[in-house]
Amino acid sequence: MRAEIIAVGTELLLGQIANTNAQYLSQKLAEIGVGVYFHTVVGDNAERLASVIRQAAARSDLIVFTGGLGPTQDDLTKETVAEHLGVGLTTDQAAMERIEAFFRQRGITMTENNRKQALVLAGSRVFPNDHGMAPGMAAQRDGRTYVLLPGPPSELYPMVEKYVMPYLIGLKPEQQVFHSRVLRFYGIGESALEERLLDLIERQDNPTIAPYAKEFEVTLRITARAANVDDAERLIQPVEREIRERLGEYIYATGETSLHEVLVDELKRRGATIACAESCTGGTAASLITSVPGSSAVMRGGVVCYTNEAKRQLLNVPEEVLAGEGAISETTARLLAENVRTTLGADVGISVTGVAGPDSSEGKPVGLVYVGVAVEGLPTLVKELRLAGRRQAIVGRAAKFALFYALQRLKER
Amino acid sequence: MRAEIIAVGTELLLGQIANTNAQYLSQKLAEIGVGVYFHTVVGDNAERLASVIRQAAARSDLIVFTGGLGPTQDDLTKETVAEHLGVGLTTDQAAMERIEAFFRQRGITMTENNRKQALVLAGSRVFPNDHGMAPGMAAQRDGRTYVLLPGPPSELYPMVEKYVMPYLIGLKPEQQVFHSRVLRFYGIGESALEERLLDLIERQDNPTIAPYAKEFEVTLRITARAANVDDAERLIQPVEREIRERLGEYIYATGETSLHEVLVDELKRRGATIACAESCTGGTAASLITSVPGSSAVMRGGVVCYTNEAKRQLLNVPEEVLAGEGAISETTARLLAENVRTTLGADVGISVTGVAGPDSSEGKPVGLVYVGVAVEGLPTLVKELRLAGRRQAIVGRAAKFALFYALQRLKER
Numbered sequence: 154m155r156a157e158i159i160a161v162g163t164e165l166l167l168g169q170i171a172n173t174n175a176q177y178l179s180q181k182l183a184e185i186g187v188g189v190y191f192h193t194v195v196g197d198n199a200e201r202l203a204s205v206i207r208q209a210a211a212r213s214d215l216i217v218f219t220g221g222l223g224p225t226q227d228d229l230t231k232e233t234v235a236e237h238l239g240v241g242l243t244t245d246q247a248a249m250e251r252i253e254a255f256f257r258q259r260g261i262t263m264t265e266n267n268r269k270q271a272l273v274l275a276g277s278r279v280f281p282n283d284h285g286m287a288p289g290m291a292a293q294r295d296g297r298t299y300v301l302l303p304g305p306p307s308e309l310y311p312m313v314e315k316y317v318m319p320y321l322i323g324l325k326p327e328q329q330v331f332h333s334r335v336l337r338f339y340g341i342g343e344s345a346l347e348e349r350l351l352d353l354i355e356r357q358d359n360p361t362i363a364p365y366a367k368e369f370e371v372t373l374r375i376t377a378r379a380a381n382v383d384d385a386e387r388l389i390q391p392v393e394r395e396i397r398e399r400l401g402e403y404i405y406a407t408g409e410t411s412l413h414e415v416l417v418d419e420l421k422r423r424g425a426t427i428a429c430a431e432s433c434t435g436g437t438a439a440s441l442i443t444s445v446p447g448s449s450a451v452m453r454g455g456v457v458c459y460t461n462e463a464k465r466q467l468l469n470v471p472e473e474v475l476a477g478e479g480a481i482s483e484t485t486a487r488l489l490a491e492n493v494r495t496t497l498g499a500d501v502g503i504s505v506t507g508v509a510g511p512d513s514s515e516g517k518p519v520g521l522v523y524v525g526v527a528v529e530g531l532p533t534l535v536k537e538l539r540l541a542g543r544r545q546a547i548v549g550r551a552a553k554f555a556l557f558y559a560l561q562r563l564k565e566r
Numbered sequence: 567m568r569a570e571i572i573a574v575g576t577e578l579l580l581g582q583i584a585n586t587n588a589q590y591l592s593q594k595l596a597e598i599g600v601g602v603y604f605h606t607v608v609g610d611n612a613e614r615l616a617s618v619i620r621q622a623a624a625r626s627d628l629i630v631f632t633g634g635l636g637p638t639q640d641d642l643t644k645e646t647v648a649e650h651l652g653v654g655l656t657t658d659q660a661a662m663e664r665i666e667a668f669f670r671q672r673g674i675t676m677t678e679n680n681r682k683q684a685l686v687l688a689g690s691r692v693f694p695n696d697h698g699m700a701p702g703m704a705a706q707r708d709g710r711t712y713v714l715l716p717g718p719p720s721e722l723y724p725m726v727e728k729y730v731m732p733y734l735i736g737l738k739p740e741q742q743v744f745h746s747r748v749l750r751f752y753g754i755g756e757s758a759l760e761e762r763l764l765d766l767i768e769r770q771d772n773p774t775i776a777p778y779a780k781e782f783e784v785t786l787r788i789t790a791r792a793a794n795v796d797d798a799e800r801l802i803q804p805v806e807r808e809i810r811e812r813l814g815e816y817i818y819a820t821g822e823t824s825l826h827e828v829l830v831d832e833l834k835r836r837g838a839t840i841a842c843a844e845s846c847t848g849g850t851a852a853s854l855i856t857s858v859p860g861s862s863a864v865m866r867g868g869v870v871c872y873t874n875e876a877k878r879q880l881l882n883v884p885e886e887v888l889a890g891e892g893a894i895s896e897t898t899a900r901l902l903a904e905n906v907r908t909t910l911g912a913d914v915g916i917s918v919t920g921v922a923g924p925d926s927s928e929g930k931p932v933g934l935v936y937v938g939v940a941v942e943g944l945p946t947l948v949k950e951l952r953l954a955g956r957r958q959a960i961v962g963r964a965a966k967f968a969l970f971y972a973l974q975r976l977k978e979r
Contacts, residue, residue, distance in 0.1 A: 166602045168592030171584050177579030189579045192607035233920040251675025344637045348677045365577050435856025439870040443848025448926055455870035463867035511859050541672055
């Protein structure tokens with residue numbers, strides 16, 4: 154089944170909002186193995202919408218619309234699809250009663266234009282709207298399925314979960330699932346990763362292998378198509394094994410998660426706590442850790458030791474070190490990690506000190522960053538990094554490296 | 567001019583990310599009066615991309631592509647557009663040098679696939695990529711303009727601001743400038759702002775008035791169309807005056823800036839320094855301040871006093887207060903602000919303590935947050951906030967309120 158999603162709404166074309174409905178619907182369709190091949194956004198204009206519908210009917214089996222089911226003059230999805238299909242619109246009684254009750258309960262007079270929200274394509278399957286007024290609907294014609302859904306996410310999501318997904322699963326002729334494994338990498342760039350896996354990527358068929366880069370991390374999605382999840386797993390596993398053999402040192406997790414969530418989980422699993430001493434990252438690492446719900450079980454706190462005085466005063470880095478090797482040095486990183494650990498009574502202390510830019514500091518180049526990880530019972534680890542990019546890229550990368558090395562070190566304990 | 571935007575990338579069709587580039591480009595085009603009539607998303611597939619290009623050429627004058635300019639096998643926008651236009655690809659020397667330098671500086675070997683990023687449509691206008699490797703480009707054929715731009719927002723936005731907007735303005739036949747004023751608001755929501763300005767928004771013509779909500783802030787862009795900048799200013803000023811009269815207390819700046827940049831500027835202007843004590847915001851306020859280049863002139867540092875022990879140990883909040891009124895209280899916020907100020911020797915101390923959620927704390931509700939601002943020579947200000955949203959929304963809002971109140975308080979000194 155080849156699907157496409159058509160979002161109707163001029164506000165999308167003005168850039169007032171992003172098309173998150175298409176993203177949501179794509180995820181849901183992918184879960185049941187329906188391939189989405191196009192997204193389109195078109196404005197509240199009957200002629201342009203009609204042309205988009207014609208184009209969709211020529212290339213897709215499943216056409217999902219979102220938006221344009223409301224009461225105003227601009228809402229014309231139903232009318233335009235009806236015209237394309239050559240069917241009429243009829244009033245859905247349940248929807249009509251629901252709309253009337255809504256106004257009655259609020260003691261407001263229902264305006265006439267609200268009646269049109271109860272209209273549905275004649276002969277269509279109706280999906281109730283449990284969080285709004287306009288019902289959704291699905292109609293079939295010439296082997297194609299047209300599904301019309303509301304625009305507001307608060308109405309769309311529940312309708313999809315409760316009514317539309319079962320309907321779509323019922324449509325599929327073959328019994329098939331799509332099942333994925335997502336591998337999350339840190340410390341390797343997208344092109345280097347692709348190069349190390351080039352032969353696998355070039356000969357991919359089932360499963361497919363898709364890399365993508367976002368926020369300084371690279372993830373790889375391995376997707377298999379099979380009769381059931383177990384068979385899909387059997388296809389995925391040898392590919393995953395091969396990738397882990399080649400690049401395992403860079404893999405920090407599987408699935409939809411993040412470095413900070415994985416670190417907090419690992420700390421929780423071990424009953425361990427962490428504290429952060431951050432100079433150039435200014436609180437970024439601490440804010441990532443504390444963004445995880447439940448992190449209060451593992452986070453002792455942190456110090457943003459942005460100046461030499463703060464490093465000395467709050468974390469006892471001796472003046473001789475600051476004046477000698479400098480704030481940006483292996484020794485300072487080590488002392489910061491160890492001292493924030495003991496001062497805040499944590500099992501793990503991490504530190505970041507470096508040159509975020511745009512200016513160099515202490516005569517040292519932009520991108521030079523030291524990350525320290527102090528773990529009770531192990532020698533303190535210090536890594537020297539040379540990071541590229543603008544200030545915020547260096548800060549973001551450095552903070553994530555601190556989390557990544559802390560995670561690695563924890564696993565070695 | 568009728569424009570459409572084509573985003574290329576299978577990850578969009580899988581729902582892995584939302585098409586924020588189309589939203590951004592639509593806003594930018596609207597600013598210069600170019601109507602966008604369609605958005606399309608198509609996958610990394612030459613055949614389907616070619617069909618989308620043909621369709622776009624049949625209905626639009628300006629076709630803007632984003633994505634698919636990278637080094638991997640999946641990146642094929644240039645090749646497919648070139649084939650459609652019947653032109654070849656040539657190496658852009660400046661782009662090639664930039665790519666080589668990137669790898670040289672990091673001491674990594676450049677992989678062969680990176681070379682293709684320097685290819686551009688023969689005869690096209692090239693837009694340098696100041697934040698990445700793949701340049702953008704624009705080509706014209708049969709009265710249509712094809713603009714190819716990178717996918718990553720951090721590369722796209724600066725390229726658009728610096729190179730693409732002037733290029734597009736130059737394409738428009740009439741002699742005209744578009745000149746904007748952006749007003750930045752904090753502490754008021756988008757619908758409340760719209761309601762207070764409804765009459766202005768409804769009767770807008772020239773200038774236009776466009777509200778945008780993003781990351782807990784609301785901005786208003788007033789755009790005038792005129793023969794020159796002075797005439798445009800004359801159209802904007804009365805509108806700006808009216809808005810300031812109605813909502814001036816919420817306006818913290820004009821132009822493209824941010825709360826943290828404005829705060830750092832104000833501190834610099836006054837030769838003042840700041841320190842942060844953050845509990846529930848976990849380092850977010852400090853990381854915002856330190857993200858500003860040159861903030862080391864004003865930032866003394868901070869303490870992420872996430873636990874009661876940290877509040878007591880590092881910032882001397884008495885046990886009686888923590889056990890009595892609690893960590894989330896006006897008194898604690900006041901003491902944290904004052905003590906971080908004196909401990910780190912700053913002129914201004916800010917504090918944030920509250921319930922970020924999802925669980926309540928000390929029997930207090932999610933969203934209750936106290937923000938403290940201690941300024942030498944003034945009584946310490948403490949504000950009680952009731953914030954809505956999920957954990958990260960509460961954290962983000964609270965951190966920004968701390969910056970906002972610090973800014974307001976500084977101006978009162």
